[in-house]
Amino acid sequence: xxxxxxxxxxxSEDQRQEAVNKxxxxxxxxxxxxxxxxxxxxxxxxKRTLQYWxxxxxxxxxxxxxxxxxxxxxxxxxxxxxQEEIKNLIIKHKRNSITSIYRKICETCKMHNWKQPxxxxxxxxxxxxxxxxxxxxxxxxxxxxxxxxxxxxREANYPNEIWQADHTPLDIIxxxxxxxxxxxxxxxxxxxxxxxxxxxxxTFQDPSAIHTSLVLHQAIWRKRNPDWQICGxxxxxxxxxxxxxxxxxxxxxxxxxKINLVFSTVGVPRGRGKIERFFLTINQLFLQDLxxxxxxxxxxxxxxxxxxxxxxxxxxxxxxxxxxxxxxKKEPIKxxxxxxxxxxxxDSLESLDLLLLNVxxxxxxxxxxxxxxxxxxxxxxxxxxxxETVIIRYDPRDIAEIRVFFKxxxxxxxxxxxxxxxxxxxxxxxxxxxxxxxxxxxxxDTGKTVAxxxxxxxxxxxxxxxxxxxxKKPKLKRYFNE
Numbered sequence: 001x002x003x004x005x006x007x008x009x010x011x012s013e014d015q016r017q018e019a020v021n022k023x024x025x026x027x028x029x030x031x032x033x034x035x036x037x038x039x040x041x042x043x044x045x046x047k048r049t050l051q052y053w054x055x056x057x058x059x060x061x062x063x064x065x066x067x068x069x070x071x072x073x074x075x076x077x078x079x080x081x082x083q084e085e086i087k088n089l090i091i092k093h094k095r096n097s098i099t100s101i102y103r104k105i106c107e108t109c110k111m112h113n114w115k116q117p118x119x120x121x122x123x124x125x126x127x128x129x130x131x132x133x134x135x136x137x138x139x140x141x142x143x144x145x146x147x148x149x150x151x152x153x154r155e156a157n158y159p160n161e162i163w164q165a166d167h168t169p170l171d172i173i174x175x176x177x178x179x180x181x182x183x184x185x186x187x188x189x190x191x192x193x194x195x196x197x198x199x200x201x202x203t204f205q206d207p208s209a210i211h212t213s214l215v216l217h218q219a220i221w222r223k224r225n226p227d228w229q230i231c232g233x234x235x236x237x238x239x240x241x242x243x244x245x246x247x248x249x250x251x252x253x254x255x256x257x258k259i260n261l262v263f264s265t266v267g268v269p270r271g272r273g274k275i276e277r278f279f280l281t282i283n284q285l286f287l288q289d290l291x292x293x294x295x296x297x298x299x300x301x302x303x304x305x306x307x308x309x310x311x312x313x314x315x316x317x318x319x320x321x322x323x324x325x326x327x328x329k330k331e332p333i334k335x336x337x338x339x340x341x342x343x344x345x346x347d348s349l350e351s352l353d354l355l356l357l358n359v360x361x362x363x364x365x366x367x368x369x370x371x372x373x374x375x376x377x378x379x380x381x382x383x384x385x386x387x388e389t390v391i392i393r394y395d396p397r398d399i400a401e402i403r404v405f406f407k408x409x410x411x412x413x414x415x416x417x418x419x420x421x422x423x424x425x426x427x428x429x430x431x432x433x434x435x436x437x438x439x440x441x442x443x444x445d446t447g448k449t450v451a452x453x454x455x456x457x458x459x460x461x462x463x464x465x466x467x468x469x470x471x472k473k474p475k476l477k478r479y480f481n482e
Contacts, residue, residue: 083125163198189216201214220345
């Protein structure tokens, strides 16, 4: 008898799904969880029909529940106005079961003297509604697009053809400059072709045009670490519609550098899946092993932002860049280097500073240099500009040096002798200044400036790591562009 029915795979997907739906109705009875009478009352299907389904299932399995096609298959013998009303009820009442819809249509039919449909006819009509229509009606346009719209995947053919940028709050708690726990933001720029990281920035502040500019500046110019070789001007810069990405300043920068700005569809981030995958990698392979990770409730000793920055830099340069990527099947750093291309670079670092280092402040040139944040910056070129007002531009992540501009022309790079041997974050200065202010009531002023205290602190850290290199260490920090 069982061989008289075709194999289950010979039926259409809709037929097999309909059979599964029938099985789900009779399953509580087969599993001795509910009586047949209760199922009939709840579903509105006659007890006789349910007994027939049970018999067919026990005899033939799932294929016994498949409805045989009739010559009039595909048509539902329900009046047109009743069909339309059933569809309207299904779309309007998204949380209602078919049983509830069946009861409502019966009430409507009584009011209009229409012929009432059976439960199964209501069920059959519900199946004629496309899943896309239900998704649009129940969950809105955005969810419909996320599920059914075609994705246009941008694929780069060579390095620096497309760069992607995005921000995300990291799933880790670290200590801010006040020693309080806080969740940092990560801004990243990724090369679409190789999946290599061109630049990044960690901060406690919400994403802004300034942060984006700083990351783009870092991404374009040559890195101080020779192991991080990603640089150059991208042909396309692909971002979302955040205000920091759509700012007039960034648009002007893109035009000047001949970068084509490309924005993802508003509210549809799926086109940026590559950078989303990178964020997932950061979570799974980097953050999960660190104290303060949100999924690790037992950690007590938290990192500072500077410590997290150092660990993230090492992870990107010496781990992520040398891991075989799951999609490209290549190491990102090798994929970026092995294409045999020369990156398109700006005319000079100074021209890039003028465009992207928009953290600009007017300052007067004194006889002993430029004063900024309690520090003194000097350069021999400043001698001819004593008394003049200049514009300084700087990177908040390292204020050991500043770029000096006079009437929009690059003048020089001035350094602070007090901290020239170290990389000092602006927040380190602010934190040290606040700490010193709190201690003034407890002790006498030692005469040391805040900058000297920060520098001495960093020097002690360095002496702890190395005892034989002090004699060879230059007094002034050397810079790549020099």
